[in-house]
Amino acid sequence: MKLLAIDTSTDACSVGLLVDEQILVDHRVAAQQHGALVLPMVDALMADAELSPQQLDGVVFGQGPGSFTGVRVSVALTQGIALGAGVGVIGVSCLQCVAQNCYRQYRSTHVAVSLDARMDEVYFAAFACDTTQLMQPVTDELLCAPTDIPALPALPALPALPEWQWAGSGAERYTALINGSVRVSCQPHAQDLLALAKPLASAGKWLAPEDAAPVYLRNKVALTTVERAAGKVAKAQ
Numbered sequence: 672m673k674l675l676a677i678d679t680s681t682d683a684c685s686v687g688l689l690v691d692e693q694i695l696v697d698h699r700v701a702a703q704q705h706g707a708l709v710l711p712m713v714d715a716l717m718a719d720a721e722l723s724p725q726q727l728d729g730v731v732f733g734q735g736p737g738s739f740t741g742v743r744v745s746v747a748l749t750q751g752i753a754l755g756a757g758v759g760v761i762g763v764s765c766l767q768c769v770a771q772n773c774y775r776q777y778r779s780t781h782v783a784v785s786l787d788a789r790m791d792e793v794y795f796a797a798f799a800c801d802t803t804q805l806m807q808p809v810t811d812e813l814l815c816a817p818t819d820i821p822a823l824p825a826l827p828a829l830p831a832l833p834e835w836q837w838a839g840s841g842a843e844r845y846t847a848l849i850n851g852s853v854r855v856s857c858q859p860h861a862q863d864l865l866a867l868a869k870p871l872a873s874a875g876k877w878l879a880p881e882d883a884a885p886v887y888l889r890n891k892v893a894l895t896t897v898e899r900a901a902g903k904v905a906k907a908q
Contacts, residue, residue: 673722674872675730675752676864677713679705679745680737680765681786681840686712687861689869690720696862705744713748724756729877731868733859734762735886736794736812737786742885750880759877761868764886766839770798770806771863773838773854781833782806783823783851785841788814793841794888795820805867814888817845 676687682702686709688695697712717724732749735742742765753760770782780800785793795813798806809824823835837849838857846853 672869672872673727674865674868675713675717675724675727676732676861676868677709677730677745677749678733678765678768678859678861678864679709679741680733680735681741681858683858683860684708684712685733685859685861685864686716687865688716688720688722689865690722694862694865695719696860698860698862700858705741709744709748713752724752724758727752727756727758729753729759729761729872730756730880731761731763731864731872732883733765733768733864734884735765736788736814736888737765737859739885739887742887746883746885750883753880753883758880760880760883761871761877762883762886763864763867764796764808764812765859766794766796766812767798767806767808767867768859768863769839769857770796771867772860773836773857774800774804774806775860775863775866776857777836777854779836779838779854781826781835782854783820783835783837783842784839785817785820785837785845785849787840787844788889791816792889793817793820793845795841797823797835803870805870812886812888817841817848 674689678685685698766784783797797810838854
């Protein structure tokens with residue numbers, strides 16, 4: 672199987688290539704440089720693997736939630752590559768990708784992911800590891816104030832009771848509001864996109880390129896004049 676993975680939903684710009692059992696990854700933290708970096712990163716990985724887009728089985732993309740601009744970059748590039756190559760696409764939740772990263776790095780089996788959504792809000796969902804070592808959602812994804820994150824599901828009563836681990840930029844920013852430890856430096860990563868997408872690709876769960884769509888969770892992207900006057904700050908996505 673040959674899969675290309677792209678994520679630009681956070682400050683990280685992450686590209687990965689699965690060629691049978693080999694994985695090539697270029698992962699860089701480069702805020703607001705995704706548009707300039709991501710295509711050359713893709714081209715370099717493809718050249719290293721001596722692959723053309725037409726040899727791919729499909730393209731995997733981080734569908735959000737995350738930076739509005741960043742998610743659009745990955746979706747647009749995915750559509751362009753997949754349409755040109757005549758292959759399908761698979762979208763993966765960026766929150767789930769963070770949870771998978773946390774499992775890969777720390778072997779945390781129960782992960783609450785909180786990404787900074789700006790405007791004093793976070794994107795949130797909780798995940799648990801299944802028998803195939805993939806993180807699966809145990810809550811819905813939502814957008815809320817950090818103080819409004821719902822109570823986490825009860826953990827199974829095991830002899831060695833696991834505790835919920837927190838990960839993501841929102842957890843790092845609002846650590847004082849979190850009851851539990853925070854795993855730092857867990858971002859959406861192309862290696863984890865590939866891990867989550869591989870069983871979906873094997874099951875033939877492809878989308879047509881034109882059906883690739885971002886998941887925002889938020890429709891409002893700017894503050895009103897009244898909100899700005901009240902001292903709120905909206906940062907560019």
